[in-house]
Amino acid sequence: MRATEQQDSWASLLETFSKMSVAPPPEWAPIFGPLRTGARDAMMVLGQLGQTLDGRIATVTGHSKYINGPAGLTHLHRVRAVVDAVVVGVGTAVADNPRLNVRLVTGPHPARVVIDPKARLEPDALVWLDDGARRIVIVADQVKPNTPNGVEVISLPSRNGKLAPADILKALFTLGLKRILIEGGADTVSRFMQAGCLDRLHVIVAPIIMGSGRPGFSLPAIEHMDQAVRIKMHPHPLEDEMLFDCDLSAQRIALV
Ligand SMILES: NC(=O)c1ccc[n+]([C@@H]2O[C@H](COP(=O)([O-])OP(=O)(O)OC[C@H]3O[C@@H](n4cnc5c(N)ncnc54)[C@H](OP(=O)(O)O)[C@@H]3O)[C@@H](O)[C@H]2O)c1
Structure with a gap:
């Protein structure tokens, strides 16, 4: 497809994305079609990780710009x-x-949300720049947020310092945010996955072997292979990278 044709067809996808009566342009349908509706209810929650061939999402020092x-x-x-x-x-x-x-x-900027239970992020973080998009911090209750004016605050109960991913999603739903991308990092995506709070997962594998570094997923240890989750998955080549679109609907819990 020529670049201008691709731009036109992308504009058409954006325009019709939420109109369920209109099919997405066929070139975008395989990847973007499943993102229009949730597996179980009115929410659609997508996790993403960009990783190397050997499953690393950052170096040992935490550098990840850019694996993909x-x-x-x-x-x-x-x-x-x-x-x-x-x-x-x-x-x-x-x-x-x-x-x-x-x-x-x-395309439009999405609302930006940071899960920051102890309010560690500095107020001058780029994510809080006021460009017209909604900005939201999620803190543990009793914690005073450390954010600039205009940033919305969600306070949630914490158990042993942990916020339940389902509580986070329900709070976002209440603010009118229904289609959610959990963009990282590994710890956050793993928590949503373990809680059964993802409809889908996009893992984009880059042709890189790091040989060391931070792993993409951190889940409770298992002893036998039959305890591992085998996932329904569709591969989509993205030039020299591969998008693995994983369907987690079988384990997604009800949220709303
Ligand atoms: N390759 C990629 O696709 C990709 C994407 C994003 C990031 N990265 C890389 O990943 C690294 C950061 O990832 P990370 O796994 O260390 O951290 P992370 O997932 O970005 O953040 C984890 C922290 O967020 C808070 N948090 C998240 N969910 C929570 C919950 N349900 N309840 C309570 N607290 C919650 C906790 O903060 P507290 O510690 O304050 O309790 C937790 O320690 C960086 O090196 C970054 O470059 C890579």
């Missing part, structure tokens, strides 16, 4: 453009200082 190349990053920005909110853990907000907006394609 242009195709993988453009895909990530397209996904940001169709979701209502993009969520990261405070570990990512501190390590990467990301903007979490849409720059590599045309």
